[in-house]
Amino acid sequence: xxxxxxxxxxxxxxxxxxxxxxxxxxxxxxxxxxxxxxxxxxxxxxxxxxxxxxxxxxxxxxxxxxxxxxxxxxxxxxxxxxxxxxxxxxxxxxxxxxxxxxxxxxxxxxxxxxxxxxxxxxxxxxxxxxxxxxxxxxxxxxxxxxxxxxxxxxxxxxxxxxxxxxxxxxxxxxxxxxxxxxxxxxxxxxxxxxxxxxxxxxxxxxxxxxxxxxxxxxxxxxxxxxxxxxxxxxxxxxxxxxxxxxxxxxxxxxxxxxxxxxxxxxxxxxxxxxxxxxxxxxxxxxxxxxxxxxxxxxxxxxxxxxxxxxxxxxxxxxxxxxxxxxxxx
Amino acid sequence: xxxxxxxxxxxxxxxxxxxxxxxxxxxxxxxxxxxxxxxxxxxxxxxxxxxxxxxxxxxxxxxxxxxxxxxxxxxxxxxxxxxxxxxxxxxxxxxxxxxxxxxxxxxxxxxxxxxxxxxxxxxxxxxxxxxxxxxxxxxxxxxxxxxxxxxxxxxxxxxxxxxxxxxxxxxxxxxxxxx
Numbered sequence: 001x002x003x004x005x006x007x008x009x010x011x012x013x014x015x016x017x018x019x020x021x022x023x024x025x026x027x028x029x030x031x032x033x034x035x036x037x038x039x040x041x042x043x044x045x046x047x048x049x050x051x052x053x054x055x056x057x058x059x060x061x062x063x064x065x066x067x068x069x070x071x072x073x074x075x076x077x078x079x080x081x082x083x084x085x086x087x088x089x090x091x092x093x094x095x096x097x098x099x100x101x102x103x104x105x106x107x108x109x110x111x112x113x114x115x116x117x118x119x120x121x122x123x124x125x126x127x128x129x130x131x132x133x134x135x136x137x138x139x140x141x142x143x144x145x146x147x148x149x150x151x152x153x154x155x156x157x158x159x160x161x162x163x164x165x166x167x168x169x170x171x172x173x174x175x176x177x178x179x180x181x182x183x184x185x186x187x188x189x190x191x192x193x194x195x196x197x198x199x200x201x202x203x204x205x206x207x208x209x210x211x212x213x214x215x216x217x218x219x220x221x222x223x224x225x226x227x228x229x230x231x232x233x234x235x236x237x238x239x240x241x242x243x244x245x246x247x248x249x250x251x252x253x254x255x256x257x258x259x260x261x262x263x264x265x266x267x268x269x270x271x272x273x274x275x276x277x278x279x280x281x282x283x284x285x286x287x288x289x290x291x292x293x294x295x296x297x298x299x300x301x302x303x304x305x306x307x308x309x310x311x312x313x314x315x316x317x318x319x320x321x322x323x324x325x326x327x328x329x
Numbered sequence: 330x331x332x333x334x335x336x337x338x339x340x341x342x343x344x345x346x347x348x349x350x351x352x353x354x355x356x357x358x359x360x361x362x363x364x365x366x367x368x369x370x371x372x373x374x375x376x377x378x379x380x381x382x383x384x385x386x387x388x389x390x391x392x393x394x395x396x397x398x399x400x401x402x403x404x405x406x407x408x409x410x411x412x413x414x415x416x417x418x419x420x421x422x423x424x425x426x427x428x429x430x431x432x433x434x435x436x437x438x439x440x441x442x443x444x445x446x447x448x449x450x451x452x453x454x455x456x457x458x459x460x461x462x463x464x465x466x467x468x469x470x471x472x473x474x475x476x477x478x479x480x481x482x483x484x485x486x487x488x489x490x491x492x493x494x495x496x497x498x499x500x501x502x503x504x505x506x507x508x
Binding site for chain 2: 075078117118119122123125126127129130132133136137139140148151152155156158159162166179
């Protein structure tokens with residue numbers, strides 16, 4: 001393949017993935033409202049389109065046309081920057097996720113991954129660790145007490161859980177001996193080779209920490225509405241608010257995709273085409289997220305910190321040690 | 330290739346420009362933000378040198394963790410630019426000059442040792458295809474540089490214990506009972 005062809009194919013891949021992720025975010029909000037509705041014995045959105053399927057579009061139009069209110073004592077530049085900073089890192093992590101096997105299209109061998117980096121897993125952790133800045137800056141620049149408290153809580157929470165988050169997948173890496181996402185999927189070719197079976201503790205730790213990292217219930221203290229109004233995005237309205245909203249869902253999708261790739265065998269599965277299997281697994285993981293939100297009450301702040309440092313962190317270290325002893329000795 | 334050259338110059342300009350802006354700022358939050366930009370640009374440069382691992386770790390450790398703590402502290406103390414106007418540090422002008430000069434000399438000496446293209450041919454080592462990725466770096470760290478590597482970790486541990494002790498010393502017994 002020539003240089004131009006490679007550039008062209010990569011650009012198309014990027015555009016397709018970005019569009020897919022945005023659509024995924026929109027329909028995750030639909031899924032969430034629908035599922036939470038049923039969990040609470042309601043029907044959920046059902047007016048716009050069949051099964052309320054046009055609801056995300058209605059929401060988007062509403063948010064675009066709302067007035068963008070900027071309070072007086074905000075730090076203008078950081079205030080405008082914060083929603084973008086939440087959104088971009090979430091999108092970046094999709095660059096290394098393999099959505100399927102090689103396919104032949106128009107005579108080209110196309111890998112269903114934008115870029116198969118040697119350090120794929122590290123790349124995901126590097127970009128997702130930047131997402132916290134958006135929240136911190138939003139909290140700081142809004143010039144509001146609620147926002148500031150939300151921002152402070154969020155930075156403390158994310159730093160605390162990031163340690164266990166990183167350690168939770170070390171077990172998988174010790175077994176696999178690679179950091180490439182594609183290689184990880186290849187090592188889970190049969191059902192019982194999935195890393196969820198070889199690393200059950202690692203998987204549980206990963207899920208708990210990932211929920212904390214994405215600020216979702218029961219770890220949604222940065223936006224605890226009963227105490228902080230809406231936390232870090234209290235002062236945001238219209239499209240800027242929508243960007244936080246999309247950013248949150250993009251982050252959840254990214255976590256689901258990474259979990260699917262690392263623990264649930266990636267795109268592998270019988271009969272159905274790979275991309276469908278991938279979508280099913282991601283959708284199940286997202287539903288799990290929503291199920292937790294509908295079921296569990298929010299943690300208290302000191303419980304959150306104690307749980308992170310005194311339970312998850314030692315457990316993650318122990319898991320790494322045991323895995324290393326079993327597999328590498 | 331042209332694209333690589335463009336990326337290099339953009340990253341280099343950002344790395345140096347953001348570093349300059351960082352020290353020319355009165356607003357501490359803006360300083361931290363410029364430092365992050367500079368770090369990301371540096372990570373790009375590392376990756377261009379195919380030091381993938383170093384680039385990723387730079388982002389994870391510095392941009393992803395340490396600078397979040399910086400911001401956290403600045404936010405907790407609610408520092409804004411104005412507050413720095415009154416409090417001048419105690420170091421005299423002369424001391425600062427001497428320290429800066431010493432640092433400059435040190436930097437120049439390091440630059441002088443760097444292999445520039447005209448002297449490169451005798452220093453050139455053929456890079457292996459997986460140069461800079463995790464495995465070769467890990468192999469070097471755990472064989473040739475094992476002792477310095479482990480000593481650094483002990484140093485960091487001592488620093489952590491020290492910080493905890495310093496933080497605890499100011500507290501009275503009454504505080505302990507409250508917990």
